[in-house]
Amino acid sequence: MNAPLPGAAVAGLPATAATLQLQVRGLRLEAEGVLGVELADPGGAALPAVEAGAHVDLHLPGGLVRSYSLAGDPADRRSWRLGVLREAQGRGGSRSLHERVRVGELLTVGAPRNAFALPAQASHVVLLAGGIGITPLKAMAHQLVREGRSFALHLCARSPRHAAYAEELQALVPAGRLHLHFDGGDPARGLDIAALLATPAAGTHVCYCGPAGFMRACAEATAHWPAGTVHCEHFKAPEPTTPALPAGAFEVHLARAGLTVQVQPAQTIVRAIELAGLRVPTSCLSGLCGACKVDVLEGEPEHNDYILSDEEKARCMTVCVSRARGPRLVLDL
Numbered sequence: 001m002n003a004p005l006p007g008a009a010v011a012g013l014p015a016t017a018a019t020l021q022l023q024v025r026g027l028r029l030e031a032e033g034v035l036g037v038e039l040a041d042p043g044g045a046a047l048p049a050v051e052a053g054a055h056v057d058l059h060l061p062g063g064l065v066r067s068y069s070l071a072g073d074p075a076d077r078r079s080w081r082l083g084v085l086r087e088a089q090g091r092g093g094s095r096s097l098h099e100r101v102r103v104g105e106l107l108t109v110g111a112p113r114n115a116f117a118l119p120a121q122a123s124h125v126v127l128l129a130g131g132i133g134i135t136p137l138k139a140m141a142h143q144l145v146r147e148g149r150s151f152a153l154h155l156c157a158r159s160p161r162h163a164a165y166a167e168e169l170q171a172l173v174p175a176g177r178l179h180l181h182f183d184g185g186d187p188a189r190g191l192d193i194a195a196l197l198a199t200p201a202a203g204t205h206v207c208y209c210g211p212a213g214f215m216r217a218c219a220e221a222t223a224h225w226p227a228g229t230v231h232c233e234h235f236k237a238p239e240p241t242t243p244a245l246p247a248g249a250f251e252v253h254l255a256r257a258g259l260t261v262q263v264q265p266a267q268t269i270v271r272a273i274e275l276a277g278l279r280v281p282t283s284c285l286s287g288l289c290g291a292c293k294v295d296v297l298e299g300e301p302e303h304n305d306y307i308l309s310d311e312e313k314a315r316c317m318t319v320c321v322s323r324a325r326g327p328r329l330v331l332d333l
């Protein structure tokens with residue numbers, strides 16, 4: 001996700017076992033409005049291993065926390081690279097980064113998480129990026145090139161000036177596999193996503209990331225693809241297409257803590273647990289990042305997230321947005 005996720009505000013959070021203090025080693029304009037941020041250990045130590053598609057939480061000046069995808073080569077443990085689109089109408093995270101972060105500064109960075117893993121079993125991968133959605137897909141391209149796997153990368157942007165990492169991708173991606181599409185701001189003049197994805201091919205998987213309209217177009221174009229072959233990451237929670245059902249109250253038992261909490265209709269499970277004095281790790285609070293993923297030991301969740309696969313939904317849930325279908329859940333907490 002590259003991708004300003006709507007993060008929880010955490011003021012002055014010190015580095016903990018789950019966070020790192022990293023130094024801003026470089027800032028660079030990657031495209032119109034896109035700031036490239038390079039982070040490294042201040043002492044030069046290798047950074048933790050990451051997978052393509054992973055993202056980290058950045059603790060920004062002013063107490064904001066935002067998640068951004070790692071856009072660099074996952075095999076390069078000297079530094080992590082982020083690309084941050086300045087969103088003038090956003091909630092302040094990208095503006096804070098663009099305006100206040102300086103080279104040499106130390107930032108608190110959360111441990112990498114990955115809710116958008118490269119499908120290991122695919123014989124061919126179609127990567128589809130809309131604008132700043134290129135960041136996790138660029139990391140995937142690095143890995144696919146290194147592993148000598150078959151793939152194609154489509155990068156859709158308004159113009160060459162708006163296409164972050166285009167030059168680097170042209171050098172990285174083998175000839176004929178990188179396709180740049182410029183629409184001048186009118187999606188009707190851009191890539192015909194429905195035509196591109198009209199016919200699923202055996203062994204082919206699709207990974208896509210981009211802004212809301214792009215995500216909708218990709219979702220519609222892949223609706224008929226076989227289960228498990230389509231993977232995506234949202235920047236922010238999509239607008240609901242149907243009105244939300246009234247939420248009911250239910251009970252959650254935390255098996256390891258030996259505690260039972262009541263979740264009220266207007267409450268999230270995360271909030272009910274916090275009110276009981278315990279804390280679940282969270283970041284986006286929108287069902288997008290996986291920070292609050294918990295194993296379900298009993299009961300049937302109502303999944304309201306945008307990241308869990310069907311296989312994951314059978315055993316776990318995100319407690320920031322998901323609820324219970326019945327009167328009780330037992331969680332591995």
Ligand code: FES
Nearest residue numbers: 283285290292320
């Ligand atoms: S906090 Fe991000 S999915 Fe729950």
